[in-house]
Amino acid sequence: MISPPWGLPESCLRRPAYDPATLLKICLNRVPSSRRLERETQHNIELMWLASRLMPDFKTLADFRKNNGPAIQATCAQFVVLCRRLNLFSKAVVAIDGSKLKAVNNRDKNFTVAKVEERLAQVEASIARYLAALDRADRQPSDVAEARTARITEKIAALSEQMKNRQAMRHQVSLTDPNARSMATSGRGTGIVGYNVQAAVDAEHELMVNHAVTNVGSDRAQLVPLGLLAQEATGCATLTVLADRSYLNGGRVPACEDTGLPPCVAKTLTRAATSSDSLQDKILFTMPRRTITLAPPAST
Template sequence: MDQLSLPMDLQEDIPQNHLVRIINDAVNRLSMNLFTKAYPGGGRDSYHPKMLMKVIIYAYTQRIYSSRQFAKAVRENIMFMWLAARQRPDFRTINRFRPERMKDVLESVFTTVLQFLAEEKYVNLEHYFVDGTKIEANANRYTFVWGKAVVRHKMKLQEKVQSLFATIEKAEKQEEAALNGLDLCELGEAAAITSEKLDQAVKQLEAKLDKKPKDKPLKKAVRLVRKDLLPRLQKYEEQQQILGTRNSYSKTDHDATFMRMKEDHMQNGQLKPGYNVQIGTENQFMIGYSLHQRPTDTRCLKPHLEKVKTALGQLPRTIIADAGYGSEENYAYLNEEACNVVVKYSTYHKENSKSWQTDISKLDNWTYDEKSDAWTCAAGQKLAFRYESKTTTESGFEIRTSHYRSSTCDGCPLKPKCTKAKGDREIQVSMNYLHMKRQAREHLKSKEGYALSVRRMHEPESVFGQIKNNRGFRRFLLRGLLKVSLEVGWLSLAHNLLKKAATDKIAKVTVQV
């Protein structure tokens, strides 16, 4: 053990086809111009960003996600020692580099590595398989704020404030004295009372109290507003600002939303704070990723694809997704982008069942006359057009819904099977969505569409299985939307290089055989 032995070079003990060599080669190909944003200059010399990047990427492939474990591996593990060139950055250096230095660089690095993979024919960027998964946030599961509760408490507080000021105004009127020009009715309705208005009103009441220091009811009211009501109203307004359009958030990570997780340790569908991770894959390589605060996938597709379009310059030719993305807005967006759409809608599989095809209440089993703009039900009764309504989604997309009603359903023997309504049968349908679903059905039933929909079942799902099960990443370590997005970026980089190593190994074995 004490005898000096040769060789001293660490790479002599590393196999030629080892994963660390692939990571080393991929990072070395990156241009240093990518890191100019992270290192503006000045101060002491820093560790080389490529060295730190190699260490972090390899750590993510080895189920190591803590900066302290990174620093330990650099001192003890021969693979990390070789990547770090025997340098020993401490955990603080790694922790500053991972979320802070790389916040404006990581997505460019991911896109550049993806270009390398495309040049080497690992991906061709033609088919894009989209799916999402929920990953728990690094936040307390029991310190939550619910949007409906905030609205309810705020309304009760505003009503209490309005009642209090009405009582004060009534007392003033009885004394036939003015409150130095203060008109308490300016507070308006309960819903219009804000913390700014309340603060101004209290200041005027305090000025009045200085002239009448012995007015005990007024003094009590001022103390109640200043010490209790105003701080609570400010707290509710702050909570609503944090919530935005969400229905909940965690007090320990304001960006995390409470979602129902499949991986629930209590097996009862418990709500936990988390993020919705959307990815797109091809040949089980990750082509794009994005992070969302919405628990449902439907409204995540458009922002996700917009991010992919910005990174790649254009969208892949064909978009494949499951029924969770089959909304009218998503179909319209994909048609505008001139993409081939292989996206199921919610009732696609049900429509193939015998029970659906024999159900006379379903619109699919009726006939539509375009000239007269009327539907004919199974009993031969026509449902004429009445009016059209418009609704606008949160993103600004307009949905037009046509309303139809039968002239009479009295005496119809099929009415019990057709509707449970007491009156005549009415239907509401978006003709645009109906047309888009028919187009989607044609694509899905074609030979190419069926093959792609079957392939989708193991494309992104396999990637999620690699990340969650094989590499044990089930909970984020960092907090905040920006830092968590960077974690997903590191995971994506590590997955792609790990997949490249596995693909090369399979190809080599195939050639030998």
């Protein structure tokens, strides 16, 4: 073993660790990917200033977030407490909305009930095709038939085992990330496998008050839970909640009012609201533009 030069201890020759405060500044960024954060520290001027031109690699950032999750959450909670001390939440009005975040789970590794039934039908068709191939192999010469029979039998056994596993799936299953679920997005045919992140934002200063992560794709049941979290974070006894029409749920509105959360939710346009037999919404009426024709002045 080679001893350190000048009689210094080995610990003095190691590279000093990054300051946790610096790593926290980098991780508390809107970029979720650690690899992308590493690239941002190399060309993003704001992040370079925050990190004092330090450029930790993605593994260091990922390990820091993984090993210090509770501490990062406590830091965010202290930030909310600081905002309360500065009376930044005095207006008692928050806006809530949700965003779909993609999980580390490929769509091919996610199985819904409909997808499992479709896959079972494909497996049954494959087994029937291989059984027919076995019948044809029996009519061929013995050497060729034995080789094909052994290979086809192995495929049938593998498909049968796969069918048993699929039949055991009574609900949606994600193989890579068990908690992720398939969710529909606004675009047609653009569903993702991920999570629904709900956020409550102060209406005056646009500061995030609280958030929640769920694997339920719909927002209709999230009005009361997120409103209570925002009410607890702001410390307001009565908190007005603003939300879009995806949160409209007739059974949840009285529950919000009973808990001190008067909601202001956009109304969903239904067929009954737009039919000719009922009152019409004002957005269905348009005022035609008037065209004004100006005659040129008469020439003298």
